[in-house]
Amino acid sequence: MSEEIFDIVDDRDRVIGKQTRQEVHRRGVKHRAVHVLVVNERGEVYLQKRSFKKDTFPGAWDSSSSGHVNSGETYDACAVRETREEIGLFLKRTPKRLLKIDACAQTGQEFVWVYRSEFNGPFRLNPDEVECGAFFKPDHVNRWMAERPRDFADAFRLVWKYYLNPPPPQAKPVAKAKPVAKVKPVAKVKPVAKGKPVAKPAKATKPKLRKAKPQKSKPATRASKSKTTQLAKAKRTAKKPNRKPVSKPRKAKRR
Numbered sequence: 001m002s003e004e005i006f007d008i009v010d011d012r013d014r015v016i017g018k019q020t021r022q023e024v025h026r027r028g029v030k031h032r033a034v035h036v037l038v039v040n041e042r043g044e045v046y047l048q049k050r051s052f053k054k055d056t057f058p059g060a061w062d063s064s065s066s067g068h069v070n071s072g073e074t075y076d077a078c079a080v081r082e083t084r085e086e087i088g089l090f091l092k093r094t095p096k097r098l099l100k101i102d103a104c105a106q107t108g109q110e111f112v113w114v115y116r117s118e119f120n121g122p123f124r125l126n127p128d129e130v131e132c133g134a135f136f137k138p139d140h141v142n143r144w145m146a147e148r149p150r151d152f153a154d155a156f157r158l159v160w161k162y163y164l165n166p167p168p169p170q171a172k173p174v175a176k177a178k179p180v181a182k183v184k185p186v187a188k189v190k191p192v193a194k195g196k197p198v199a200k201p202a203k204a205t206k207p208k209l210r211k212a213k214p215q216k217s218k219p220a221t222r223a224s225k226s227k228t229t230q231l232a233k234a235k236r237t238a239k240k241p242n243r244k245p246v247s248k249p250r251k252a253k254r255r
Helices: 021-027 075-087 138-147 154-164 222-239
Strands: 005-009 015-020 031-039 045-050 065-068 096-101 110-118 130-136
Touching: 005 021, 005 031, 015 021, 031 075, 031 154, 045 075, 045 138, 065 075, 075 110, 075 130, 096 154, 110 154, 130 138, 138 154
Parallel strands: 031 110
Antiparallel strands: 005 015, 031 045, 031 065, 045 130, 096 110
16 A cells, blocks of 8 residues: 655645645644534534544543545545545535635644534444544533543544634735836926916896987089089179179271
């Protein structure tokens, strides 16, 4: 059987490489895992006791199903696969996502997605993975964990804490604004000469009536002038008495 290959991720859960299971655990690099909590109709949670063949936390109590995400596999696909391989639960769809835990020492440097599924049993346990399992009331698990915390795997204690008291959702980082390109200074524009103030329209007034000026008579034409002259001469001659001119005696011519 070939050794499992896991994706190595950075602080933001982005894949940066891949390595074998043994090398990942030896170096303590960040990788991925899932935990599935199966709840029955009475609100009880199914817990499994890990097989003593496990290389980490053998014989410790853990989530209903848990496991590493293989290289190239998604969290959702891993959740469906692990429940089938460990407890024989065949899910028709991806279980409900509850919360995500960042990689830390308590999770073994694993980014963990926690899922929830509803099922009353029975289960078919894989003896290579699971020693035994049972449903427990949440209050019973709380008392048990407070009295004997080492009975549980480290990652499950953190999963159980957040399952009962989910952390507030983290605010998404605000994208940095792109630097504004420098704008060349605009050439100064000469001020436009101010126009003369427009005269306000005068108020409408009643039109004044003007008296008509006497029209001057047009100058007489030549024909009319001649007639006027003849009439004036006739008047003057009429006033003078008709006197016959006296003929003067002719002087005798000298011979």
